[in-house]
Amino acid sequence: xxxxxxxxxxxxxxxxxxxxxxxxxxxxxxxxxxxxxxxxxxxxxxxxxxxxxxxxxxxxxxxxxxxxxxxxxxxxxxxxxxxxxxxxxxxxxxxxxxxxxxxxxxxxxxxxxxxxxxxxxxxxxxxxxxxxxxxxxxxxxxxxxxxxxxxxxxxxxxxxxxxxxxxxxxxxxxxxxxxxxxxxxxxxxxxxxxxxxxxxxxxxxxxxxxxxxxxxxxxxxxxxxxxxxxxxxxxxxxxxxxxxxxxxxxxxxxxxxxxxxxxxxxxxxxxxxxxxxxxxxxxxxxxxxxxxxxxxxxxxxxxxxxxxxxxxxxxxxxxxxxxxxxxxxxxxxxxxxxxxxxxxxxxxxxxxxxxxxxxxxxxxxxxxxxxxxxxxxxxxxxxxxxxxxxxxxxxxxxxxxxxxxxxxxxxxxxxxxxxxxxxxxxxxxxxxxxxxxxxxxxxxxxxxxxxxxx
Numbered sequence: 001x002x003x004x005x006x007x008x009x010x011x012x013x014x015x016x017x018x019x020x021x022x023x024x025x026x027x028x029x030x031x032x033x034x035x036x037x038x039x040x041x042x043x044x045x046x047x048x049x050x051x052x053x054x055x056x057x058x059x060x061x062x063x064x065x066x067x068x069x070x071x072x073x074x075x076x077x078x079x080x081x082x083x084x085x086x087x088x089x090x091x092x093x094x095x096x097x098x099x100x101x102x103x104x105x106x107x108x109x110x111x112x113x114x115x116x117x118x119x120x121x122x123x124x125x126x127x128x129x130x131x132x133x134x135x136x137x138x139x140x141x142x143x144x145x146x147x148x149x150x151x152x153x154x155x156x157x158x159x160x161x162x163x164x165x166x167x168x169x170x171x172x173x174x175x176x177x178x179x180x181x182x183x184x185x186x187x188x189x190x191x192x193x194x195x196x197x198x199x200x201x202x203x204x205x206x207x208x209x210x211x212x213x214x215x216x217x218x219x220x221x222x223x224x225x226x227x228x229x230x231x232x233x234x235x236x237x238x239x240x241x242x243x244x245x246x247x248x249x250x251x252x253x254x255x256x257x258x259x260x261x262x263x264x265x266x267x268x269x270x271x272x273x274x275x276x277x278x279x280x281x282x283x284x285x286x287x288x289x290x291x292x293x294x295x296x297x298x299x300x301x302x303x304x305x306x307x308x309x310x311x312x313x314x315x316x317x318x319x320x321x322x323x324x325x326x327x328x329x330x331x332x333x334x335x336x337x338x339x340x341x342x343x344x345x346x347x348x349x350x351x352x353x354x355x356x357x358x359x360x361x362x363x364x365x366x367x368x369x370x371x372x373x374x375x376x377x378x379x380x381x382x383x384x385x386x387x388x389x390x391x392x393x394x395x396x397x398x399x400x401x402x403x404x405x406x407x408x409x410x411x412x413x414x415x416x417x418x419x420x421x422x423x424x425x426x427x428x429x430x431x432x433x434x435x436x437x438x439x440x441x442x443x444x445x446x447x448x449x450x451x452x453x454x
Contacts, residue, residue: 002075003052007061009069010041010359017041018066018229019073024056030076037063037073038355040229044326044362047355054079066229151176155185173353230324241386246427249381252439253420256397259283259449260417274339281317282341283446284369284394284421289313289334291441292367297430298438299366301387307429316365316385317345319352320375326352327385329365369394379420389430392442395420 007017017039024030024037035047036056054076061073148171152159162179164171219225227235263278270278292299292313300309313334316327328348333341351357367388372380373396380393397419404414421442425435 002057002077003054004072005036005051005074005076007039007067007069007071007073008048010039010044010046014041014069014359016066016068019061019063020045020228021063022059023047024050026056026058028056030054030056041359044357044359045230045321045323045355046357050076052076052078148173148176151180155180157185173350228323230326234324237386238383241383244386245384245389247384247424248427248432248435249422249424250432250435250439251379251420251422252443253418254443255402255416255447256283256419257417259446260397262449262451270342274343276339276342276346278342279345280394280397281345281369281371282338283449284392284442285315285317285330285333285341285345286338287442287445288315288367288369288392290445291438293334294441295434295438297434298390298425300389300429301366302389302426302429310366312366314364314366316368316388317348318368318370319349321353326357326362327365327368328352328357328361329363331364367391373397373419379422381422382424384424384426389426389428390435390438391424393422393424395422 007019009015010017018041019037020040021038023035030036030050030053032051032053033049036050038045038047057075057077059074061067061071067073149159151157151173152162157176157180159171159176162171162175165175259280263280263283267278270276296309297307299313300307302308312332315330315333317330318325318327328351330336330341330344330348333344336344348357348361351361365385365388368382368385368391370380370382370391371394372382373394376396378398379395382391382393384391397417399415400418401413402416402418403411404416405411421439423435423439
């Protein structure tokens with residue numbers, strides 16, 4: 001008997017999911033636990049594994065459709081079982097002669113219950129996937145995430161030449177970056193040599209020629225596309241937060257010279273001893289935990305006319321993805337060592353990028369840290385992640401001349417590593433004086449970092 005492929009329930013509060021992409025097509029072999037299709041819910045994006053080994057017999061719910069949990073979205077025929085010829089037949093080559101590259105997305109039907117705008121957007125999305133499949137060729141058969149494929153494409157790397165260290169030989173972000181570091185980026189395809197032209201007389205005045213708009217990130221300027229499920233939820237959550245909390249922001253300049261020097265001297269030993277890269281995030285996490293212990297209202301939430309002081313510090317760490325933003329949560333952060341914090345942050349970040357997070361891992365946060373500085377921003381004014389009441393933004397670190405004062409009160413000019421930290425807080429329950437004192441504790445903790453805290 002065929003095995004049903006079910007839309008899974010990714011958490012108690014999740015009742016539906018949107019299929020964003022099928023990773024296999026009817027007639028193709030699948031292995032149990034191999035990623036079969038991608039879904040998006042209001043909590044998390046995830047890859048769903050095959051429930052059994054065999055041949056994908058049919059797809060009942062096409063990409064772009066949203067269905068209730070426990071809905072049958074496809075079936076897998078047993079190994080050795082006959083598959084209907086229509087399903088097993090290989091897709092035809094393109095009229096242009098694409099050398100055998102297939103176009104699986106082109107055969108997908110557009111759900112009838114979508115609006116006209118959604119249908120147009122979905123058609124364009126599918127066409128974009130078709131072109132990407134044709135360009136990628138064999139690389140699409142390599143087990144990797146969209147992020148890895150984008151990095152490979154940008155650096156002209158053939159993914160079939162990269163060894164994967166992930167589950168089932170899956171290529172991770174570290175794998176592709178290590179390959180590029182060792183072998184360098186591939187040479188771009190050579191442009192065709194233009195045919196020689198015969199010089200002609202140039203008119204006195206040439207009409208202006210406007211270059212056509214080029215696609216950027218798969219979208220052509222002027223195009224109208226529907227929001228993804230994740231983008232819709234982000235939009236709803238941000239608007240709701242601005243409507244709910246009385247947002248106020250404060251900015252603090254912090255001298256992190258000691259931390260910068262310590263990280264530079266320790267990162268090699270740290271990675272060798274723990275297997276994780278030493279980033280700046282656990283330094284800020286430890287400082288936040290210290291500040292919350294002195295000002296616990298920062299780690300609270302509003303419940304009607306009550307203030308709920310949370311017993312645990314569950315730190316949300318914002319992760320930027322190619323397709324949106326997600327905030328995985330380090331639970332009971334106050335109980336973790338510095339190494340434990342780094343391991344948890346690295347693990348959650350990697351699994352967020354490869355769509356391996358569980359719904360519980362993006363819920364229950366009590367305070368959030370976001371890092372716009374990684375993209376060059378001096379600071380940001382972040383929106384509170386409801387139902388929390390505060391969020392800290394981490395700006396970029398730059399060297400600059402500053403006035404320093406020694407113990408005897410003498411001033412001097414010195415080059416220091418400086419940065420800005422911002423706090424967004426809910427003025428309904430947190431007063432400016434409290435927020436500023438909390439941030440002052442964070443600042444002092446960072447500026448007087450003790451090496452023994454590692």
